[in-house]
Amino acid sequence: MDASRRQVLTSTLGAAALFPALPPLFAAPAAARSSTGSPPREPGLPGRDYRPVVTPNSVALPFRIVDGVKVFHLVAEPVEHEFAPGLAATCWGYNGRVHGPTIEAVEGERVRIYVTNRLDVATSVHWHGLAVPNGMDGVGGLHQRSIEPGTTFRYEFQLVQHGTFLYHSHHDEMAQMALGMMGLFVVHPRQPEPEPPARDYAILLSEWKIRPGERRPDPNEMADFNVLTMNAKIHPATQNLVARTGERVRIRLGNLSAMSHHPIHLHGHSFRVVATDGGPLPETNGWRETSILVPTGSTRTIEFTAELPGDWPLHCHMTHHVMTQMGHGIPNTVGVDLAHFDRALYAHVPAYAAMGEETGMGGDHDALVPANSLPMIGSRGPFGLITMSGMFTIVKVRDDLTEGVEPGWYAHPPGTQAVRASPEELQRDGIE
Ligand SMILES: [Cu+2]
Numbered sequence: 257m258d259a260s261r262r263q264v265l266t267s268t269l270g271a272a273a274l275f276p277a278l279p280p281l282f283a284a285p286a287a288a289r290s291s292t293g294s295p296p297r298e299p300g301l302p303g304r305d306y307r308p309v310v311t312p313n314s315v316a317l318p319f320r321i322v323d324g325v326k327v328f329h330l331v332a333e334p335v336e337h338e339f340a341p342g343l344a345a346t347c348w349g350y351n352g353r354v355h356g357p358t359i360e361a362v363e364g365e366r367v368r369i370y371v372t373n374r375l376d377v378a379t380s381v382h383w384h385g386l387a388v389p390n391g392m393d394g395v396g397g398l399h400q401r402s403i404e405p406g407t408t409f410r411y412e413f414q415l416v417q418h419g420t421f422l423y424h425s426h427h428d429e430m431a432q433m434a435l436g437m438m439g440l441f442v443v444h445p446r447q448p449e450p451e452p453p454a455r456d457y458a459i460l461l462s463e464w465k466i467r468p469g470e471r472r473p474d475p476n477e478m479a480d481f482n483v484l485t486m487n488a489k490i491h492p493a494t495q496n497l498v499a500r501t502g503e504r505v506r507i508r509l510g511n512l513s514a515m516s517h518h519p520i521h522l523h524g525h526s527f528r529v530v531a532t533d534g535g536p537l538p539e540t541n542g543w544r545e546t547s548i549l550v551p552t553g554s555t556r557t558i559e560f561t562a563e564l565p566g567d568w569p570l571h572c573h574m575t576h577h578v579m580t581q582m583g584h585g586i587p588n589t590v591g592v593d594l595a596h597f598d599r600a601l602y603a604h605v606p607a608y609a610a611m612g613e614e615t616g617m618g619g620d621h622d623a624l625v626p627a628n629s630l631p632m633i634g635s636r637g638p639f640g641l642i643t644m645s646g647m648f649t650i651v652k653v654r655d656d657l658t659e660g661v662e663p664g665w666y667a668h669p670p671g672t673q674a675v676r677a678s679p680e681e682l683q684r685d686g687i688e
Pocket residue numbers: 484516517518519572573574577647
C-alpha cells in the first residue's frame with residue numbers, strides 16, 4: 257500500500273509523511289495504486305461509466321447521489337425465501353431478498369451505506385475484501401457498537417480498488433450468515449475496460465441446513481449441509497446464463513458458505529482465472545482450468561470464450577453439493593433387493609424412494625416428499641431426469657439469442673448426440 261492510499265484510508269494529516277517510502281514488498285499492485293487519490297472521484301453511473309453485472313436471480317441495490325456521494329440503504333430483516341418451488345424458509349436477508357442485492361459502485365467514488373436493523377437481534381455489516389478505514393470494517397464489538405434492533409448505522413468510505421467483493425454480517429456470524437445475511441459487492445474500474453466481456457455474471461455460493469418439513473435453516477449445523485445454492489437458489493430455480501457463440505463471458509464467483517469450499521466446474525470450455533478478491537491477476541497468467549476451487553471467504557473471477565453452442569452445466573463438482581435435502585443420511589441400498597423394504601417403508605415414510613428403483617433415483621421424480629422439502633435429486637430435462645440439483649446451473653450458448661428470452665433446450669444437430677446403439681452397428685464394430 258503506498259502513501260497516498262494509506263492517506264485516503266486514515267484521513268490523517270501527516271500520515272503520508274510518516275510513511276514516505278514503503279519498501280516494494282508492501283507496495284500496492286498497480287491496479288490498486290492507480291485507483292487511489294483524494295478527493296473522491298465523481299460517482300459513476302450505470303450505462304455511462306460501467307456496464308452493470310448480471311446477478312442471476314437477484315438485482316442491484318438502488319442508490320441515490322447526495323452531494324457527490326453514492327448513498328445506499330441496506331435493511332436487515334427476516335425474509336420468506338423460496339429456494340425452488342416446493343422449498344421455502346424463513347431466512348434473514350437484506351431489502352426483502354436472500355441474499356441481499358448486489359452493491360455496484362465505481363472505484364474512486366465515495367459511498368455512504370446506511371444499514372437499518374429490522375431484526376430482533378443486533379447485527380453489523382463487513383465489507384469483505386475492501387480496503388476501508390478500520391472503523392468501517394464492520395466487526396461488531398471490535399470496530400463499532402453492534403447495530404441494535406430498530407436503529408440505523410452509517411458506513412462511509414472511498415473505494416480505492418476495483419474487483420469482486422462481498423458483504424456479510426459480522427456479528428453472530430455463524431447464525432446470521434447461516435440464515436442468509438450476505439451479498440455481492442462489485443466495484444467497477446474507473447477507467448472502463450478497453451475490451452469488456454460481452455457477458456458479466458455474478459454468483460454467490462452458500463450452503464444451508466434445512467430439514468425436510470422445517471421452516472428455519474439450522475445455524476448449528478457444521479458438517480451435513482443439505483441445501484447448496486447459487487444466489488440462494490437451487491436448480492431448477494437457478495436462472496440460466498446465456499451467451500452467443502464467440503462472446504467472451506465473465507463469471508464472478510463468490511463463496512460465503514459456512515464450512516465448504518466449492519470446485520465450480522464448467523462443461524465444454526476451459527477458462528482463465530482473471531481476478532480474486534485480492535485483485536486482478538496478471539494477464540500473463542495463462543494457466544487454464546475447467547474447475548476452480550472457490551474457498552469460503554473468497555471470490556474467483558473467470559473468463560472464457562463461449563466457443564461451443566449447447567447447454568453447458570456450471571456446477572459444484574462435489575457430488576453431494578449437486579444433491580438436495582433427501583440425499584443425505586439415507587441407508588446404503590446399492591445392490592440390495594428393495595422389494596420388501598419398499599412395501600414396509602412406504603407404510604411409515606411416504607417419501608421413501610429406493611435408490612435405483614423405478615420409484616426412486618432415476619425413476620419417478622414426483623414421488624411424494626414431505627411438506628416443504630424437495631426430492632433427493634434433479635429436475636426434468638429434455639431427455640428425462642437431470643440427476644443434479646443444488647449448486648447447479650446451465651450456461652446456454654447459442655448462435656442466435658434474443659436478449660431477455662429464455663432460449664429453451666438446445667437442439668442438437670443430427671448426428672451430434674449420444675443415442676442407443678443399434679444391433680447393426682454393434683455387430684459392425686465387434687461389440688459383444
Ligand atoms: Cu460444493
